[in-house]
Amino acid sequence: MVAALIYVLLGAAGVPVFSGFSGGIGVIMGATGGFIISFPIMPLLAGLGEKLGRKKGNAVYFTCIYVGLVIGAALNYLIGTMWFAGIYLGAVNAENMAAGFTACVLPFIPTAVIKVVLCGIIGAIIRKALVKAGLINDGD
Numbered sequence: 001m002v003a004a005l006i007y008v009l010l011g012a013a014g015v016p017v018f019s020g021f022s023g024g025i026g027v028i029m030g031a032t033g034g035f036i037i038s039f040p041i042m043p044l045l046a047g048l049g050e051k052l053g054r055k056k057g058n059a060v061y062f063t064c065i066y067v068g069l070v071i072g073a074a075l076n077y078l079i080g081t082m083w084f085a086g087i088y089l090g091a092v093n094a095e096n097m098a099a100g101f102t103a104c105v106l107p108f109i110p111t112a113v114i115k116v117v118l119c120g121i122i123g124a125i126i127r128k129a130l131v132k133a134g135l136i137n138d139g140d
């Protein structure tokens with residue numbers, strides 16, 4: 001979550017880290033700013049899911065990770081779509097939310113599913129390697 005927060009803060013400060021090699025508060029205040037400001041929620045929820053999964057044991061480990069990832073992505077899409085509807089379309093109402101969903105979410109769902117699956121698998125592999133290397137404790 002800290003890395004995602006730093007990413008947002010760097011972009012807000014004008015470092016060109018956002019789409020199209022852009023940065024600055026104007027990008028955040030623009031139509032897609034809601035996706036950017038809610039970005040740190042995703043790793044926070046994924047981490048909470050992973051931590052809960054470790055406490056519950058192997059049987060539900062990946063389920064907890066994926067629930068955290070999916071809820072994080074859903075909140076990012078919801079906040080981003082509401083922001084888009086309010087800033088770009090002028091009001092947060094059912095019609096604008098539907099238009100925002102069609103424009104901002106629907107085209108990205110296939111790649112989001114792939115990213116969630118890969119993130120869960122790769123994250124677990126990296127965590128296991130870090131524990132094995134002694135860089136983090138198994139209880140962290």
